Amino acid sequence: MDFSFTEEEEAFRKEVHDWIKKETPQRWFELDPLFWEETDESWAISREFQQKLGRKGWLAPAYPKQYGGSGMSHMKRLILAEELGYNKAPVGIEMEVAVNWVGPDLLLFGSEEQKQKYALGIAKGDLVICLGYSEPNAGSDLASLQTTAVQEDDEYVINGNKIWTSYAHYADYCWLAARTDPNAPRKYDGISMFVVDMKTPGITIHPLINLMNRHSFNEVFFDNVRIPKENLVGKKNNGWYELMIALDSERSGIGYAATFQRILEELVEYAKERKCHKDPIIRQKLAEMAVEIEVSRMMCYRIAWMFSRDLHPSYESSMSMVFTSELLRRLADVGMDIAGPYGQLERDSKWAVLQGRIERLCLNCLSIGVGGGSNEIQRNIIAQRGLGLPRK
Amino acid sequence: MDIGLSEEQEILKTAARDFLTKECPKKLVKELDESDKGYSLELWRKMAELGWMGLVFPEEYDGGGGTFLDLVVLLGEMGYNILPGPFFPTIVLGGLPILKAGSEEQKRKFLPRIARGELILTMALTEPSASYDASSITVKASPRNGNYSINGTKLFVTDANVADYLLCVARTKETANPKTGITIFVVDAKNPGIKCTLLKTLARDKQNEVVFDNVSVPKESILGDVDQGWPVIQDTLEKAAVAKCAEMVGGAQAALEMAVNYAKERIQFNRPIGTFQAVQHYCANMVADVDGARYITYKAAWELNEGLPATKSVAIAKAWVGDAYQRVTILGHQIFGGIGFTMDHDMHLYYRRAKAGAMAFGNSNFHREVVAKELGL
Numbered sequence: 001m002d003f004s005f006t007e008e009e010e011a012f013r014k015e016v017h018d019w020i021k022k023e024t025p026q027r028w029f030e031l032d033p034l035f036w037e038e039t040d041e042s043w044a045i046s047r048e049f050q051q052k053l054g055r056k057g058w059l060a061p062a063y064p065k066q067y068g069g070s071g072m073s074h075m076k077r078l079i080l081a082e083e084l085g086y087n088k089a090p091v092g093i094e095m096e097v098a099v100n101w102v103g104p105d106l107l108l109f110g111s112e113e114q115k116q117k118y119a120l121g122i123a124k125g126d127l128v129i130c131l132g133y134s135e136p137n138a139g140s141d142l143a144s145l146q147t148t149a150v151q152e153d154d155e156y157v158i159n160g161n162k163i164w165t166s167y168a169h170y171a172d173y174c175w176l177a178a179r180t181d182p183n184a185p186r187k188y189d190g191i192s193m194f195v196v197d198m199k200t201p202g203i204t205i206h207p208l209i210n211l212m213n214r215h216s217f218n219e220v221f222f223d224n225v226r227i228p229k230e231n232l233v234g235k236k237n238n239g240w241y242e243l244m245i246a247l248d249s250e251r252s253g254i255g256y257a258a259t260f261q262r263i264l265e266e267l268v269e270y271a272k273e274r275k276c277h278k279d280p281i282i283r284q285k286l287a288e289m290a291v292e293i294e295v296s297r298m299m300c301y302r303i304a305w306m307f308s309r310d311l312h313p314s315y316e317s318s319m320s321m322v323f324t325s326e327l328l329r330r331l332a333d334v335g336m337d338i339a340g341p342y343g344q345l346e347r348d349s350k351w352a353v354l355q356g357r358i359e360r361l362c363l364n365c366l367s368i369g370v371g372g373g374s375n376e377i378q379r380n381i382i383a384q385r386g387l388g389l390p391r392k
Numbered sequence: 393m394d395i396g397l398s399e400e401q402e403i404l405k406t407a408a409r410d411f412l413t414k415e416c417p418k419k420l421v422k423e424l425d426e427s428d429k430g431y432s433l434e435l436w437r438k439m440a441e442l443g444w445m446g447l448v449f450p451e452e453y454d455g456g457g458g459t460f461l462d463l464v465v466l467l468g469e470m471g472y473n474i475l476p477g478p479f480f481p482t483i484v485l486g487g488l489p490i491l492k493a494g495s496e497e498q499k500r501k502f503l504p505r506i507a508r509g510e511l512i513l514t515m516a517l518t519e520p521s522a523s524y525d526a527s528s529i530t531v532k533a534s535p536r537n538g539n540y541s542i543n544g545t546k547l548f549v550t551d552a553n554v555a556d557y558l559l560c561v562a563r564t565k566e567t568a569n570p571k572t573g574i575t576i577f578v579v580d581a582k583n584p585g586i587k588c589t590l591l592k593t594l595a596r597d598k599q600n601e602v603v604f605d606n607v608s609v610p611k612e613s614i615l616g617d618v619d620q621g622w623p624v625i626q627d628t629l630e631k632a633a634v635a636k637c638a639e640m641v642g643g644a645q646a647a648l649e650m651a652v653n654y655a656k657e658r659i660q661f662n663r664p665i666g667t668f669q670a671v672q673h674y675c676a677n678m679v680a681d682v683d684g685a686r687y688i689t690y691k692a693a694w695e696l697n698e699g700l701p702a703t704k705s706v707a708i709a710k711a712w713v714g715d716a717y718q719r720v721t722i723l724g725h726q727i728f729g730g731i732g733f734t735m736d737h738d739m740h741l742y743y744r745r746a747k748a749g750a751m752a753f754g755n756s757n758f759h760r761e762v763v764a765k766e767l768g769l
Contacts, residue, residue: 001401001461002394003694009393025701075393098414162706268767277769281762287760290767291708298395298687319680376669383672386650392667 005075005313010136014078016058016083023052026037026302032355034364035093036212037099042090043170047125049090054125060099063107066116070125076306078300081255088260093216094167098122098129102175105193109234118173118195130168132220134177135161140377143187143240144179147222149178149194151229156180156194158202158225164371168218171198181237191239195231211363214326254304256324257297259330263361264289267331270354271338285334289327296324314384318378323368333359356392395687398716401465408469411442416473417736424476425596429554431477435667440509443619445483449491453503460697464638464689471642476596476740478512478551484635485550485628486559489576493616493624498578502557515559516546516579517625524629524754526622527570531650532605533577539566542577542585542607549569552600553583553588560604572671574622576615585606595748629708633753634696637689637713640749644682644713644720647742651675651724658729665727674723681716688712707762714750714759717723721746 005013011290025045033042053059054068061077072080084091099122106119121127138145147160158178168174174196184190196203202225207215236241268286271277299320306313335358338342347356369375383389397405415435425429428568439445448463449455456462463483470479487506490498505511521528531544542562552558558579565573581588585607588600616624650673655666665671692709695702721743725732732739 001397001690001694003691005393008514175597263629268769271769283764283769284757284760286769287711287763289712290763291760294691294705294708295684295688295712298691301393301685302395303688305393308393309396315679316683319676319683322676323680323684336640376673379673379676380669384677386679387675389652389655389666389672390664392663 001265009079010076010160013079013083015149020083020087023049024087026089027089027336032088032357033092034212034360035365036210036216036364036367037360038092038167038176038216039214043092043167046090046092046094046290047128050095051125052125053091056125057114059095059125060119061104061105062121063123067119074149074304078304082258083191085255085257085259088259088262091204092167094128094130094170097131097166098127098361101131102129105175105242106233108245109193109231109238109242110231113230114195114233127173128164128167129173129175129195130198130220132162132165132174132178134164136163136219140374142243143191144192145177147176147177147178147182147268148182149176152226153178154229155226156229156232158194158196158222158227161219161221163208164217165217165220166217167356168198168220169207169215170219170353174198174203174220179242180239182311184237187311188240189245190237192236193233193239193242195226195233196222196225196227200225200227202338206382209245211366212360246347253321253324256328257300258291260289260324260327263331263335264293267335267338267355270335274338274340276338284337285337289331289334292330296320296327299323315382318373318381319386321373322369322375322378322382325365325375328361328365328368332358332365335361394735395690397465403461405465405469405510406442406757407442407467409472410639411438412469412473413539416475418474418741420473420739421476428590428598430596430598431554432552436477436509437476439479440507445479445487445509446507447712448483449487449503451740453491453499454507455503456507461690462692463635464693467635467638468642468645471639471745472646473623473757474643474745477553478514478598480635480639481514481555482506482512484632485515485517486511486557488631489515489559489624489628490578490616492627493576493621497612498615502578511556512551512554513557513559514549514551514555515561515628516547516549516552516604517561518546520545522547524758525570526574526625529561529570529574530564531560533560533561533564533575533609535656536608539610540575540577540607542579542604542609544604546602547590549600549602551598552581552602553590553598557581558586558602559615560607560609561621561625562604562669571622573619575618576621576624577609579607579609580613583609595744597745597748600678617635617663621715625626628755630702631696632712633706633759634689636749637709637722637753638693640713640717640746641682641685641689643742643745643749644678644685646715647721647724647739647746648675648678648682650742651678651727655727671727674727678720678723681720682711685713685716704763704766707766710754711759711763713754714746714756717744717746718750 028095031042057070060073103119103122120276149156176194176196180192181190202223204221206219210216275334276282337357342353343358398441443456446455446457490502533540533542560577560579564575567573585605587603591599593599655671658665688709691704695705724739
């Protein structure tokens with residue numbers, strides 16, 4: 001048993017830390033965007049940063065080298081994720097989705113041409129790919145999606161609409177799940193995956209304003225959108241299984257514990273500023289956060305360690321996501337406790353503290369644990385797949 | 393980074409699981425719980441033959457040369473099968489402090505006999521003030537005729553009623569700093585001035601009131617240096633907290649498995665209750681508690697084993713695991729429904745131990761305060 005990192009790994013951590021510090025523009029800290037708070041300006045910064053990461057092979061380090069990865073070990077990937085999180089690096093939801101959900105699917109099921117064009121583009125940070133999964137009537141029950149893709153000679157014709165499509169308004173492509181066989185006996189068996197050029201005629205993007213009062217996600221309408229049949233990824237009607245494998249493998253959010261560690265440190269400093277750090281209740285709450293962040297970190301380490309031993313997590317990733325997401329809500333709460341009424345103040349209000357971060361965190365934390373697989377679904381997965389409890 | 397057990401540890405774990413499953417059935421646990429003695433001599437001897445008592449002591453003292461991590465693995469299995477008896481205090485509160493602070497003579501006197509299962513030890517530390525601070529030590533040891541005379545009351549002393557020796561933590565000097573002036577004495581329990589009264593506790597663990605009435609002990613019984621005992625106690629408390637976490641992790645794992653197995657079998661509304669989402673979600677919450685507890689304990693144990701500063705990790709582990717074990721057993725009771733609220737059933741054996749374990753060596757509030765200090769608050 002050994003909870004330490006090797007000398008080489010520690011050196012890598014320092015290298016990453018220094019690089020992030022050097023490459024993050026000061027303006028990023030002034031903007032201080034949390035997830036869902038992208039503006040055109042913050043988007044531009046994070047895109048540039050991700051391209052720099054991509055050139056180092058650090059944007060999608062798990063991908064094979066010929067597709068823009070760096071053959072990085074699992075432990076180093078953990079370290080990289082931790083440093084990106086802890087140092088508030090300019091990475092956004094788009095990196096998470098493209099690198100961790102879309103790319104792996106392409107690498108597993110795509111043609112060589114598709115891998116070269118899209119997976120490599122993701123890894124270099126050149127391509128923005130949004131996720132066409134959820135629909136107004138297909139959230140947790142994603143398999144009941146209704147967007148259709150009908151083959152007509154050399155094309156597929158797409159009709160339908162997607163919702164919660166983050167950064168569709170910035171995206172080059174959409175990674176689309178559509179129904180190719182409405183007559184399949186099981187809803188899971190009639191779905192296929194496609195790459196759709198967002199400039200294709202017939203696509204309309206309608207902004208949705210999120211709880212952070214920002215335009216981050218969208219409703220996307222497909223009205224007789226024609227795409228080449230080569231844009232089918234993998235096998236026709238095999239899309240559900242392709243999608244599930246990707247959702248499984250990277251649900252871990254292994255850098256989040258480090259992100260929360262940073263938040264906690266800032267709250268500790270703030271508590272001292274507010275002179276409530278001797279209050280026994282505040283001490284207990286901050287200590288409990290330190291305890292839970294450490295537990296969250298252990299869950300992340302365990303996943304990285306399992307992968308490094310070629311053990312495939314079954315429920316461990318879901319468990320980590322559930323725990324981490326609910327921890328963030330508690331952390332936001334503790335922030336409010338410390339800030340008192342100041343915690344209510346929005347960023348640009350007179351008397352606002354910490355750039356309104358606490359107020360923003362309280363809103364922001366409502367999405368984690370819902371998006372990307374709600375905690376209810378995750379708990380079902382833990383119980384059924386992890387503990388063998390019966391479905392019916 | 394390797395957060396798994398070594399091959400030898402896996403072997404130890406499996407062997408201990410098999411042995412205790414066979415030799416320590418719940419029927420025996422319940423009998424021992426209701427007895428005053430609290431352990432089976434026959435089982436104790438078998439454990440000694442397996443080398444369990446000697447596990448963490450160096451081979452030169454007839455031990456197995458194992459590490460603190462090995463002990464954590466073994467304690468996990470003892471917690472899984474809720475083995476009653478004085479193994480914990482003998483090794484963790486007796487043997488380990490002697491190993492750390494004893495003179496060569498003391499180590500030769502006690503450790504081989506501990507390793508062979510010939511001695512039971514415990515530590516008389518807490519007093520009626522029920523705190524783990526140095527200032528809580530008021531039992532006095534005064535020099536008298538070249539010896540020391542110990543007077544005062546210790547409380548919540550585990551297995552004092554069966555111990556051969558008590559490590560009595562007493563105050564030998566009043567100073568401005570309560571952490572100095574504390575001395576550890578290895579006291580023969582047969583001393584006529586010692587009176588043990590068994591307390592009746594929730595977990596049926598044999599905690600005692602121990603009254604010291606002019607108990608005369610020779611200078612040679614001092615462990616380490618006079619007035620310098622508190623650092624040894626602090627070290628002991630850190631190891632004891634993590635050792636207790638190890639037991640609790642094992643117990644929580646067992647409680648989880650019992651509840652999940654029941655959820656698969658118990659039929660209501662024509663289906664196993666494990667198909668209901670509420671029950672599935674309880675189980676999902678339990679496994680997060682158990683897995684979190686396991687790795688947070690391993691981390692603290694590893695740091696202690698490496699001799700790294702471990703105060704923060706120990707406090708984090710103890711704060712978490714105590715709360716986690718309680719949450720798991722409460723949900724366990726919820727899943728078992730009515731049948732779980734009977735003495736005949738087994739879940740309460742774990743619940744009681746969760747409560748006691750959470751309390752031992754500082755409860756979660758105590759350890760959170762340690763974490764707060766470590767955060768610089």
